[in-house]
Amino acid sequence: IITMDDIVREGDPILRVVTEPVSMPPSQEDREEMAAMLRFLRYSQDPEMSKKYKLRAGVGLSANQVGLNKRMFAALLTDDQGNEKEYAMYNPKIVSYSVSMTYLPESEGCLSVDRAVQGFVPRYEKVKILTYDEQGNERKLRFKGFDAIVMQHEMDHLNGIMFFDHINKEHPFKLPSGVQISS
Numbered sequence: 098i099i100t101m102d103d104i105v106r107e108g109d110p111i112l113r114v115v116t117e118p119v120s121m122p123p124s125q126e127d128r129e130e131m132a133a134m135l136r137f138l139r140y141s142q143d144p145e146m147s148k149k150y151k152l153r154a155g156v157g158l159s160a161n162q163v164g165l166n167k168r169m170f171a172a173l174l175t176d177d178q179g180n181e182k183e184y185a186m187y188n189p190k191i192v193s194y195s196v197s198m199t200y201l202p203e204s205e206g207c208l209s210v211d212r213a214v215q216g217f218v219p220r221y222e223k224v225k226i227l228t229y230d231e232q233g234n235e236r237k238l239r240f241k242g243f244d245a246i247v248m249q250h251e252m253d254h255l256n257g258i259m260f261f262d263h264i265n266k267e268h269p270f271k272l273p274s275g276v277q278i279s280s
């Protein structure tokens with residue numbers, strides 16, 4: 098299983114690569130790796146398993162965070178009915194986004210970053226993502242709010258971008274002017 102030892106930390110060059118698209122439909126290997134990434138996220142959100150395997154809670158995990166130069170990430174979100182929703186995102190692409198922006202007041206964290214980074218990370222409030230599923234079918238998915246933030250955080254990983262790249266160096270808590278902000 099994937100444990101924290103398998104997660105590469107900032108400074109590792111693979112966190113700065115633009116990852117390679119995976120074949121369509123995904124290979125057996127791609128699907129097995131995705132299953133392991135989703136399992137990590139499930140265990141990381143489970144009180145017993147996270148304690149047993151010393152896992153940091155995660156809602157998303159990109160392939161390059163576990164050393165794989167592959168354009169895919171896993172996400173484990175909870176819908177407003179409280180049901181767990183698994184996302185296996187192969188070759189995802191943001192195809193449209195809202196004018197309005199959002200951000201997490203407590204800033205963002207990252208399983209690959211073992212330090213607290215201060216500052217606001219501006220994100221689109223809504224995103225539409227074109228992605229492929231396990232069978233290679235094209236899917237158009239829409240996300241807003243926290244789920245949209247997760248998707249953007251993971252999409253960034255696939256493009257070698259870290260969340261702190263978005264923080265304004267001079268004024269970390271300054272929000273982009275001129276656009277509507279909801280937090």
Ligand SMILES: O=C(O)C[C@@H](Cc1ccccc1)[C@H](O)SCc1ccccc1
Pocket residue numbers: 154155156157158159201205206207208209246247250251254
């Ligand atoms: O490092 C990763 O990519 C996983 C991050 C993704 C993430 C961070 C901040 C905001 C949205 C997504 C981990 O999920 S950080 C841990 C975490 C857990 C629950 C809620 C927020 C952050």
Ligand code: NI
Pocket residue numbers: 206207208209250254
């Ligand atoms: Ni991250």
